[in-house]
Amino acid sequence: MKEFLLERPNLFFISKREYFTLIAAILASLYCLFNNDKPQIDAMRALFLDYYAILQEKFSWARKLAELQRENTELRRKATQMMLENTQLREAVLENHRLRQMLNFRERTSWNFRTGRVITKQRDETPVSVTIDIGSDNALRPNMPVVTPEGLVGKLYKVYHHTSIVQLMLDRNFSVSARVQRSRVLGIVTWSERSGLELTAVPRTSDVQIGDAVVTSDSSALFPPGLRIGLVSGTYEDKTSLFKTITLQPDVDFSRLEEVYVIISPKTVLSN
Amino acid sequence: MNVTLRPDCSCGVVRRTVGAASRQLDSPMIRIVKYLLMFAFLALLQTTLIPLLSIKDVYPDLLLIGVVITGIRHGATPAILAGCLVGFVQDAAVTQFYGLSSLAKSVAGFVAGYFSREKVKYNFPVTVGVVAATALTNSVIYQVIYYFDSHLGPGWIVLRYLLPHFFYTVLVGMMVHAVWPGGLWGKQ
Numbered sequence: 448m449k450e451f452l453l454e455r456p457n458l459f460f461i462s463k464r465e466y467f468t469l470i471a472a473i474l475a476s477l478y479c480l481f482n483n484d485k486p487q488i489d490a491m492r493a494l495f496l497d498y499y500a501i502l503q504e505k506f507s508w509a510r511k512l513a514e515l516q517r518e519n520t521e522l523r524r525k526a527t528q529m530m531l532e533n534t535q536l537r538e539a540v541l542e543n544h545r546l547r548q549m550l551n552f553r554e555r556t557s558w559n560f561r562t563g564r565v566i567t568k569q570r571d572e573t574p575v576s577v578t579i580d581i582g583s584d585n586a587l588r589p590n591m592p593v594v595t596p597e598g599l600v601g602k603l604y605k606v607y608h609h610t611s612i613v614q615l616m617l618d619r620n621f622s623v624s625a626r627v628q629r630s631r632v633l634g635i636v637t638w639s640e641r642s643g644l645e646l647t648a649v650p651r652t653s654d655v656q657i658g659d660a661v662v663t664s665d666s667s668a669l670f671p672p673g674l675r676i677g678l679v680s681g682t683y684e685d686k687t688s689l690f691k692t693i694t695l696q697p698d699v700d701f702s703r704l705e706e707v708y709v710i711i712s713p714k715t716v717l718s719n
Numbered sequence: 720m721n722v723t724l725r726p727d728c729s730c731g732v733v734r735r736t737v738g739a740a741s742r743q744l745d746s747p748m749i750r751i752v753k754y755l756l757m758f759a760f761l762a763l764l765q766t767t768l769i770p771l772l773s774i775k776d777v778y779p780d781l782l783l784i785g786v787v788i789t790g791i792r793h794g795a796t797p798a799i800l801a802g803c804l805v806g807f808v809q810d811a812a813v814t815q816f817y818g819l820s821s822l823a824k825s826v827a828g829f830v831a832g833y834f835s836r837e838k839v840k841y842n843f844p845v846t847v848g849v850v851a852a853t854a855l856t857n858s859v860i861y862q863v864i865y866y867f868d869s870h871l872g873p874g875w876i877v878l879r880y881l882l883p884h885f886f887y888t889v890l891v892g893m894m895v896h897a898v899w900p901g902g903l904w905g906k907q
Contacts (some may be wrong), residue, residue, distance in 0.1 A: 465795035465832060472803040474827035478819030479810070480864070490868030 519577055529599075545596075545706060552596040558671065559584045559712040563593075565704050566610070575618035577704055582607045585709075590669050592710045597677030599623065599663060600697035600707055611709075615701055616644065616676070624667040625676055630654040633664055636676055636695065644677060646693040655693055671710065754789060758805055761785045767894055773839050777883040779891035780857065782809060787892060788903050790831025791846075802828030820865055826855035843896075845905055850892040851885075858885045 459488035460467060481488060549562070563579030565651060581587060583606050593600040593613045601621060614621055617638050625636045632653040634646040646661055659679040665672035677695035684691055744755050761781045767834050790798030806821030814820065831853040834845070862881045871879075896903045 465799065465829065468799045469829045471826065472799050472828075473822060475803065476818040476822035476825060477805070479807070480816075480822060481818075483817055485816060487864060487869075491864070492867075584746040619727045 453467070475498055484507045494673050520543065542627075542705075548596040549708065558710050558715055560708040561587060561711055563611070563705065563707050563709055568704065571572040574701060575615055576601075576604060577613050577615065577707075579611050579613055579707060579709075580609065581610045581709065582611045587611055590709075592670045592674070594674060594708050594710060595699055595704070595706070597700070598677070599670065600699055600704065601671060613707065615700055616697065623656065623670055623676070624664045625661050626664040627653075627655055627679070628660040629656075630641075630659070630696075633666070636661065640690070642694050644697050646679070646695055647690065649693055651684055651689060652689050653691065655691065656678055657681060661695055685691050754785075754801065757788070758782065758785050758801070762805075774883075774887070777880070777887055779888040780854070780884070781891065781895075783807050783824060783827060783854060783857050783896050784892050784903075786828045786849075787831045787850055788899075790828050790833075790853070791835050791849055793832070793905055794835045795829050795832025798832035799825050799829030800828075802826075814864070819861060820875070822864075823857045823860040826860055827853045828844060830856045846896055847889065847893060850896075850903070854885050854888040856891065858882075858888070 452672050481492065529674040533647055561581055563581040563585075565577045566580045567573050569576040580594075587603060587606050589606050591603045593602055599616060601613050601615040601618070603611050605612040616623070616636065619638045619640065622635050622637045624633070625645075626633045627649075630653065632655055634648055634649040636644065639645045646655075650653060657679050661676045661679065663670040663672055663674040663676065675698045679693055680696040681694040682691055685693075761784065765781045765793075769781060772778060786798055786802040786805065789801045802824030803821045806824035806870040807817075809824075810817045832847060834849045834852070858881045862876055862884070866876045866880070869876075892903070
């Protein structure tokens with residue numbers, strides 16, 4: 448019977464027509480009834496609202512739960528959005544700080560720069576090269592010095608139209624003539640896998656102390672003089688050798704390189 | 720008439736088992752006109768003769784008797800519709816309490832139609848019962864809403880208004896049953 452009625456829903460309505468008619472008549476009557484301005488209707492309306500308020504209060508936990516869930520979702524979304532905005536702002540602050548430093552550095556010097564942004568770098572503990580987003584279209588040539596406000600980074604190794612590969616000081620094939628800023632002792636800075644950045648070819652009798660700053664010397668054909676390289680972190684003497692081994696702590700944090708300067712007119716620098 | 724009535728129990732309840740042929744040969748439109756005339760006649764009596772029969776502002780509801788007639792002769796659906804429409808007219812013409820009589824008479828029509836002769840065997844006690852159930856339903860709904868939140872106590876409302884209206888309407892219903900051609904059930 449049930450299946451029969453389900454197959455023919457109109458028969459269901461016909462067989463129950465008196466109930467549907469009654470519901471329709473009651474609804475129509477109630478509609479008219481509650482549109483009256485009679486005090487009885489006002490009283491019924493007030494009573495209904497009272498009971499409705501009580502029921503609503505009884506079952507408000509479900510609505511509150513749903514609202515809490517929705518609010519929680521919305522707050523989580525906002526928290527995520529604010530976290531992202533905060534991250535962006537923090538990045539902007541740091542970038543602003545770096546750019547200000549670079550601007551000061553640029554203003555301090557009369558060198559001609561091109562600013563490059565590091566687009567790829569090795570994830571090794573001691574990366575030997577990075578790629579920057581400027582190249583020969585920006586008047587870059589191989590062997591141009593690459594610096595940051597902290598000091599020397601390396602030099603251009605390969606130059607393409609829009610990108611360049613920077614050979615970092617951490618590459619063992621990299622070397623630069625340098626001197627101890629305080630005592631003017633000359634040496635050659637290279638990378639040693641054994642002890643890191645080293646100042647080599649320094650005579651044993653030279654005056655070198657821990658904490659001394661090491662800068663590029665004026666005898667280099669590629670690098671302008673006075674660029675900071677690092678601080679002396681240790682000196683070792685081998686009695687069988689004529690030279691000291693001096694380890695350096697580089698001024699530049701190579702793991703956090705983001706923007707670099709390429710000095711495009713070192714000759715001018717030298718002449719200045 | 721192709722209808723067979725089979726007793727289901729000793730209380731007189733029967734079910735129609737064969738055929739569904741019309742009891743009346745009138746077309747639906749003629750039937751509607753007849754009932755409109757009947758309700759117009761009852762309304763005329765209600766507004767002219769019945770006030771003369773009122774006892775302490777208690778008087779019977781002849782229009783409800785018309786709804787009962789519609790219900791027991793044609794079933795619940797016509798009775799609900801008749802009750803609703805007559806109630807609306809009564810609200811508009813008499814009480815200005817729109818929706819009250821129509822609500823009471825709609826539900827009363829359902830009650831009257833629920834005991835239509837397709838389900839209940841025609842006899843006098845059943846007729847009294849149907850009229851009483853219908854009148855009681857109508858009175859309860861009407862009086863409860865009409866005197867809602869009034870200064871009158873519920874006991875006073877029941878004794879002063881509800882029961883007198885109910886009994887007076889049942890009494891007049893029985894009188895109509897006695898004088899109406901074929902009674903409230905009509906010709907079998």
